[in-house]
Amino acid sequence: MAGQLDGQVVFVTGGARGQGRSHAEAVAREGADVVLFDRCADSPHVAYPLATEADLAESADLVRAHGRDVLALTGDVGDEGAVGKAVDAAIDRFGKIDVLLANAGVHGGGSIQDAHRAVWDEVVATNLTGVFQSLRAVAPHMIERGYGRIVATASNQARMAVPGSVPYVASKWGVIGLVKAAALDLAPFGITVNAVAPGNTSTPMVHNDPLYRALRPDLAAPGWEDVEALLREHHVQPVALLEPVEITAAVLFLIGPATPHITGSVIDVNAGSAARYTA
Ligand SMILES: NC(=O)c1ccc[n+]([C@@H]2O[C@H](COP(=O)([O-])OP(=O)(O)OC[C@H]3O[C@@H](n4cnc5c(N)ncnc54)[C@H](O)[C@@H]3O)[C@@H](O)[C@H]2O)c1
Numbered sequence: 001m002a003g004q005l006d007g008q009v010v011f012v013t014g015g016a017r018g019q020g021r022s023h024a025e026a027v028a029r030e031g032a033d034v035v036l037f038d039r040c041a042d043s044p045h046v047a048y049p050l051a052t053e054a055d056l057a058e059s060a061d062l063v064r065a066h067g068r069d070v071l072a073l074t075g076d077v078g079d080e081g082a083v084g085k086a087v088d089a090a091i092d093r094f095g096k097i098d099v100l101l102a103n104a105g106v107h108g109g110g111s112i113q114d115a116h117r118a119v120w121d122e123v124v125a126t127n128l129t130g131v132f133q134s135l136r137a138v139a140p141h142m143i144e145r146g147y148g149r150i151v152a153t154a155s156n157q158a159r160m161a162v163p164g165s166v167p168y169v170a171s172k173w174g175v176i177g178l179v180k181a182a183a184l185d186l187a188p189f190g191i192t193v194n195a196v197a198p199g200n201t202s203t204p205m206v207h208n209d210p211l212y213r214a215l216r217p218d219l220a221a222p223g224w225e226d227v228e229a230l231l232r233e234h235h236v237q238p239v240a241l242l243e244p245v246e247i248t249a250a251v252l253f254l255i256g257p258a259t260p261h262i263t264g265s266v267i268d269v270n271a272g273s274a275a276r277y278t279a
Helices: 018-029 053-064 080-094 117-145 166-189 209-215 224-233 244-255
Strands: 009-013 033-038 070-074 099-102 148-153 191-198 266-269
Touching: 009 018, 009 080, 009 117, 018 033, 018 053, 018 099, 018 244, 033 053, 033 080, 053 070, 070 080, 080 117, 099 117, 099 244, 117 148, 117 166, 117 191, 148 166, 148 244, 166 191, 191 244, 209 224, 244 266
Parallel strands: 009 033, 009 099, 033 070, 099 148, 148 191, 191 266
Antiparallel strands: none
16 A cells, blocks of 8 residues: 655664654655664753664564664754764755654753753754754755755643743744744745643653653652653643653654645644643
């Protein structure tokens, strides 16, 4: 059966696990070859473990299981040279990049009074500068071909601030500004640039003890049962977490053949939090 992305090449940052893995598997199912780009190393300024090379290999296997080719690369989206090399390697291997999913991100919190400068630098480097560099690296190639689909991953916290989350909120609001500005610049060239804004999603970014402790500083060793109700409050529908495939569904919509004239938009997948916005 024909897939909606037959013969396309999709570049996924942060593709070793979580939402990036879900996107990679789905685009492979739809007929695309995939480039996975992930740091696969921890950061001293991120409180929870990031993906490993074993995670990256597992994502690559999931793509191959759909009969598609995969190029799995390690590198940091905050490193301009590494992103440029990865894009060059992808074009060498596959001849083109049709789609960029700028999904890599880290969570780092702190209030305006106590956020560490190193955490701010790390979160902005990955979540905002990393998206900027990923777009910059693919844009000349997409302009030359007169075609491209770009989706950046923002967040519910790009639409609505939450207390104690200054670096993350600021970086993700920045992603939406970046997407809108780039959508204007790339519109004449057949390239769309959009964002998805997920609510709390069931990935290792949420399921980790440091986040549980940040959410419940009153408890010595909080578990999932201690934070579930708090996470549910971020949403309107009574669910604490969405599944990665729900975000993937919005991504597939934005990169598929039916949406050439959706650009500069944000799709909220956030269990109704969108109903709380002013417009
Ligand atoms: N999980 C949530 O609740 C949630 C909610 C809203 C938005 N998001 C966003 O969704 C995106 C995907 O996150 P996830 O939920 O799958 O979390 P995750 O931690 O499972 O996946 C993030 C991936 O990005 C990689 N990564 C981190 N920094 C990187 C860097 N500098 N360079 C290259 N790769 C890097 C990690 O190794 C990991 O594989 C992120 O942008 C995140 O901010 C997540």
